Structure formats: structure tokens, C-alpha cells
Amino acid sequence: MERTPLFVGLTREVSFAGLPIMYLVVLIATVMLGFIITRSFVYLLITGGVGYVALRGLAAYDPKIISVFIATVQRTRMSPRLLRGEELVYRA
Structure with missing residues (x-):
């Protein structure tokens, strides 16, 4: 019963782009707040990329x-x- 696709799909963590929703909210809030403060697209790209990789690893853990x-x-x-x-x- 626990191996059926329906059960697995209903009990799996909701995710977007490989990140659970709460991780995605933390990433977006951190990156956007920093971008608003610094007004730097370089900050946006670097922090977004590094933050995504770090949170993806943490989510795997x-x-x-x-x-x-x-x-x-x-x-x-x-x-x-x-x-x-x-x-x-x-x-x-």
C-alpha cells in the first residue's frame, strides 16, 4: 500500500525547482531583500545561485x-x- 504512486505522491514534500516550498520562500526573501538594499544585479545572480545550491544540498540532507x-x-x-x-x- 505504501509503495503505490498515489500514496507516494500525496506524502511527498511539495517542491518547486527541486526546493521544498519553505526553502524557496527563504531563498526568495533573502535574495530579493539583498537586491533591494544593494541594487546590484551581480548580487542577485551570485546570491541566487549560491543560495539555491546551498539550500538544495540542505534539502537533500x-x-x-x-x-x-x-x-x-x-x-x-x-x-x-x-x-x-x-x-x-x-x-x-
Whole structure:
């Protein structure tokens, strides 16, 4: 049952151009923000290419790592001391 094309297709990570959607969002946000700040097409091409290759390798290693990072940051309470600039303290 788990080897049928329908099951494999429905459980596979949604991707575009070989990158999971969350990786693609991170890549586009990073590249476009940097391009807007620098106004350099060289930056756009180099960062886009290097970022794509790096994220493609990371996605091959673990396609859910960015989602895990986001969930960890959302669930971890930050200390009010961080907002005052005193130190970075995480508590579970």
C-alpha cells in the first residue's frame, strides 16, 4: 500500500525547482531583500545561485529542517531580559 504512486505522491514534500516550498520562500526573501538594499544585479545572480545550491544540498540532507527551526522559535518562550538587551535566555 505504501509503495503505490498515489500514496507516494500525496506524502511527498511539495517542491518547486527541486526546493521544498519553505526553502524557496527563504531563498526568495533573502535574495530579493539583498537586491533591494544593494541594487546590484551581480548580487542577485551570485546570491541566487549560491543560495539555491546551498539550500538544495540542505534539502537533500533534511527537507524539514527549516520547519523545525520555525516551530522551535515559535514554541520557545523568550525572557523579557532579551527585550531589554541584557542577555539571551531561553526557557522550555
